[in-house]
Amino acid sequence: MTPAVFLLLCGLLLSSPGNAQRRRKKPPAPKNPIDSIGIQGNFDPNRFAGKWFLVGVASRCSYLSQNHYRLEATNVMVTVADAETPEKPLLFSIFRPLDGHCWNIRQTYFPTERAGRFQVRGRGRKVDVVVAETDYNSYAIVYYQKAGKISAKLYGRSIKVGDAVTAKFEERMASIGLDLNQVFYFPVYGFCDSVDEYHVLDETKYTGIR
Template sequence: MASLLGLLLLLGLLASSSSSQGVQPRRRIPDPQKPPIEKVALQPDFHPEQFAGTWFLVATASRCAYLSKNHYRLEATNVVVTLAPDAASGEKALLFSTFRPLEGHCWNITQCYFPGKTRGRFQIKGRGLPVEVAIGETDYSSYAILFLQRAKGLSAKLYGRSAKVGPAVTATFERRVRELGLDETDHVFYFPSYGFCHTADSFHTLDETKFTGTR
């Protein structure tokens, strides 16, 4: 049962941790006709080639009720981003391989972030509802802030090239999530900075790209 709950949490995080069932935002975001992710300021002139490589998940911001109740189950999580051509757009897709330990095993979930019409916008496709992704801010060398929307729920993730980021980066992340009406005290959850794993066998690999025709 513990293993199942842990895997559900992992899948929920990768699906953007944005479910807001039964939980109302504290502040109403103006212009309700506009999808929340459309209000996110994007990284200017985003470069996929510079974004590729290894990232460590430092924090996530979400109103997800399940995450709020089970945040103590969070484990060290890291991703390896590679590039793949997208025939439909002619642009580069991002392949995210996410690694997380769970009860003595390392799990890997691979997902494809398909490029959108706007540079810095992507869409995750798989078995569930598509997830819209916006690269909000990155310097490529130390941190990246991503925003994700599933249905109408919006969440954010802070990645670092190392497991720890400086206070200035943390402050930037918290400021940006406040702009979405999220409270950094109640809705921001930080991940452990130790206990990472980097490989997974075939029995502990979930390849979501096989549902999108990318492999």
């Protein structure tokens, strides 16, 4: 085989569709951290609905670390919107004091293809949500991811949960690299149950569709 023929064959091999496809192959997408969080099996939105108290939060947020003493008693009413449809979005109606007033923040947790996993869309970036663990009657551990950063909240059906549940929450947080200095608990007094029309922040109008 002459050198010219050899070079021609090499050129044909290098330009073959298979090689071109290999060259164009994109690197794998980076893993989404919240994908590693397990989801409550057979999640039932109707059993999850009802009143919850925000017991604790875990986060790497430096602002929260420096201002955790400003946390206010917070309670949440969860309802299932359009319960007759298979999607079953959850409506979160959050009540909390701020600057001497009671505020109501309303959010829609849009369901995804996996039961127990949701997405909240608002003014800023979307938030991915996973209901990781709940017995529906006393506690729920819910993870939130925004801009690739994970935090978590501990909800209770009453203002306090048992020591075993608190220990479980702290253990779950340690497994994702959050230590006790990044776990904060809410006051058990000073709750709001109603607000006036001037202190409502309605995020439910945001669907994420532009």
